[in-house]
Amino acid sequence: MSEQQHTANLDPPTVPNVIAFLSSLLQRVAESNDLGLRFRPQRISAFHGLSPPTISVQSYLERIFKYANCSPSCFVVAYVYLDRFVQRQPLLAINSFNVHRLIISSVLVSVKFMDDM
Template sequence: MAAELESFHEMPRVITFLSSLLQRVAESNDVNRRFEPHKISVFHGLTRPTISIQSYLERIFKYANCSPSCFIVAYVYLDRFAQRQPLLPINSHNIHRLLITSVMVAAKFMDDMYYNNAYYAKIGGISIREMNFLEVDFLFGLSFHLNVTPISFHTYSSNLQREMILLQPPLNFGRSLKLHYCFSEDESTHQKQLAV
């Protein structure tokens, strides 16, 4: 019991913030978008996983040994993916596969040392073949737009913290995740538009 409490306190706040936000996004899309046309993809599971989003993220953090910044970058990737793939809303049937894939891609892009796809497949509880398919689909879904500027990173991080601190109700997710801000491709102008 003491070891569990100790490991809980070592968990970065970003895991708690991100899991809470993604839980609300998935539940909202489960209800509000259930009658809209959806595209079935490799991310879609036939049933909802029994492990919670919080526990799944904690598992990824514990075993992947990637930097906490990878979770912010994964969050940026999830937002980009949702915006570029409006027929694949984030929901309870795909969030776990999207998470393991986005964190793996973020670790490969951000960290100097990272594990291979077979290791991430074990962490995620999926086969290596499925992990490979998920990675390819995710990269194409992002149009290989992986770079995250310091401005984007700071803004997503700040807004994630602000959302959790203020306990704001979930945003209207419309046709994409639209968690916080949509950035123009030229972020050097420092312009941002609220995505509502």
């Protein structure tokens, strides 16, 4: 094996575009709902943290992709789960206090359904 082929095998996997798209979408939803915290009633749940995490949504999704070893389709299914959750629980909006915990929960369920053997 040539040196170039050897180093190519050691490079971290490239992050699929779906991660950037979903992170942008979820970040905008969270920021929008953060603005509405003062005006719309929202329920506090077990997913809420005391403060927003310091890691960005995009970095968090990239980290999950890197270490969880799940397929890009899992992230799409995870978003579908989040969307369905929000539709069924309108008072529990995605915001910066719960977005990370909701992401990891939905990805976990998605991986179990899509990739687990």
